[in-house]
Amino acid sequence: MKITITVNLIERSFDVQPDDVLLDVLRREGYLEVKGSCHAGDCGACTVLLDGRPVASCLTLAAKANGHAVTTVRGIGTELHPHPLQEAFVKNGAVQCGYCIPGAITSAKALLDENPDPTEEEIRLAMDSNYCRCSGYEQEVEAVLEAAEQLRKGGTK
């Protein structure tokens, strides 16, 4: 079946099987920034935004995303034009092996879009789906707090 998804603001058409999950389709189509790990919705590595809300792409049927907008971490910011969240993650030492970071930043982006001044508790709750096996959780929270402050001051969104 053919589906159309707007990925990082660009409309794309994909041929998929009815039981293909979004993670597999995105990676097959070259969006390698979306990471697969547990494939059971537990770890958050595969998090993407579906119409602005974080979902586990390993459990999301690609057909359910038909007609919707998907944002990966590259849609949030790139190496040349990083988002304040990405800058803050680097600056605060929140990136260690880096495998979980695309998912973590994506979840944090959804939070800050909705709540520009979150508390630590709100950050922890919004990122409770993102495991970091290097256990850099404290630094991630500090990074999100710093990025939130930066964005409130008018940093580029």
Added chain:
Amino acid sequence: MGKISEFYYATSPQDAVNKAKQTGAGAAYLGGGVELVLRRNPEVATLIDLSHCNLDFINVTHEGIEIGSQVTLTTISKNAVVKEYAGGSLTYLAGHIAHNNLRDMITVGGVIGRNQPWNDVVPHLIALDARVLLFDGTDHLVPLAEYIEAKHPGMLIKGVILPAENKTARGSLWRFTRTRQDISLLHCSALIAGDHNMITKANIVFAGRPAHAALYPRLSEELVGRPLTKETFERVAELAPDIVEVGSDLRASGEFRHALVRAALINLGEHMTEVAQ
């Protein structure tokens, strides 16, 4: 995974029911899809997507709060009307179980349709006296507790209704888990209503026993008509291990779950009397 050969985008509940009837036993309505991907039923070959059927509503009517089957836990957790209902227990539950990604995917219809034993949403909705709105060409409204017992194969779940009469009662839930995101070793949900410090209504539901959610009317009888005090709940907590059926599995022994049943009711008493004070 088993082979799914067709993904059908239904345009209305009637269209979905027609497609299901035409396809037969190999068709399944699609909620959030989480369970479908994790625990595939190999007999299902056609998925009927309901996301274009206008079932993502939360409305207030004279009957109560209507929540469409496609509404996600995140949406429920942020809804102002639900927050005001029965002390906001459903709001808390919907905003804290599983994790952030899954709360954005799990739908009300999906959890009711699959009703896994470890499900935390169904027992709480049963405690709140939720009714489930079913559709097979005509609407049918049945208590959720009855729906869970009887099953209604082939019926499309349009949503649930939280009855208006329970708005001022107090909901409560207590989940014993090893970690915050773990599934419950035991789940206790309750709805308590009082008048002049006397208990006038009590719904007590246990789940994760490890069996499915079940109402315990005997516990309700022991509470109704008695003072809304910690002592009342402590007395029932001593009786409850003999009344609530629990079992053993790899995660916990029946003996441990019996101890948890007692703890759940003591906790409920503390919660309710602090609220009452």
